[in-house]
Amino acid sequence: MPIIEMHLLAGRSVEKKRKAVAAVTAALVETLEVRPEQVRILITEHTDENFAVGGVTIGQRNETADR
Amino acid sequence: MPIIEMHLLAGRSVEKKRKAVAAVTAALVETLEVRPEQVRILITEHTDENFAVGGVTIGQRNETADR
Amino acid sequence: MPIIEMHLLAGRSVEKKRKAVAAVTAALVETLEVRPEQVRILITEHTDENFAVGGVTIGQRNETADR
């Protein structure tokens, strides 16, 4: 530990995800006083039909906004 | 909050998933007295080889049933 | 399936949680055409120091608001 599950909207570049896991790991190492190798991060990417806020998926919200 | 992770077998239509997140959000708003915008739903879809009951994946069970 | 993980702030009454799981299950039965027995719901309750929005825990936000 720490073990981190990171839920993201799908579509970010490999480069951005690599920067994110490096920065999150550094943040945990500094604040929780763990060694970097203890930090494991699992990313799960969700399409815009698989994430909803207020009962509306992101895909649905974007459709409405486009009209 | 509430934050909801919804694990489903893959393959449902966008329409059905939209109806499901709308209905679940309404259910939480009514019973937990939260505002709709507070409810976030993350759907993770699992193929029929990535879900098992009783030690047997759904794919394996269907194969056996077909014989 | 569906298997639902429901993350809530700690402190809701048993009565409210029972109403919430009943309503969410009914919502899924109707929209995803599953049988009630297929729906499993896992509630995880988080204290107000174990949930953060915008980098600030709920406990911390409440402290600041009280001043």
Add this chain to the structure above:
Amino acid sequence: MPIIEMHLLAGRSVEKKRKAVAAVTAALVETLEVRPEQVRILITEHTDENFAVGGVTIGQRNETADR
């Protein structure tokens, strides 16, 4: 219950995953004294850019190792 979420690196064969869920279910039936049908297993597979140890994704580590 038990409900098991199994996070794996993507790419294992159907055969291996079937053996894994069968063996894990048997392990739980024996040690926790549950019936096999009570055990549900959800597999989530992560690509090598979606799992990181020590702030470095598996994909990134492999690139470096290849040089």
Add this chain to the structure above:
Amino acid sequence: MPIIEMHLLAGRSVEKKRKAVAAVTAALVETLEVRPEQVRILITEHTDENFAVGGVTIGQRNETADR
């Protein structure tokens, strides 16, 4: 990896949980050809008001059964 999240009803003894994690780890080592140290298991225990099947919590079902 593998990283395993194990959701259990609360109340099992330390002894049983130790046996369960040992057995599950052995099952994964054998079937997925990983080293034991790669297997991490996170147990989350749910009270009988925090797990529901068919829209009814375990606590509620037990109450009804007792009458």
Add this chain to the structure above:
Amino acid sequence: MPIIEMHLLAGRSVEKKRKAVAAVTAALVETLEVRPEQVRILITEHTDENFAVGGVTIGQRNETADR
């Protein structure tokens, strides 16, 4: 999104957890170009009998080490 589930060994101080969620949120804001309010972090704390590496719980490992 991003929605972050952070699994920690139980026992860290409120102060440390507040610093951790602030630092992780800042890390995500900078690398993924999201607004702070979009970042939600759920902490789940696990006792040392509810986390295992290599088939051995932390509690069990500490017992052995003490002898």
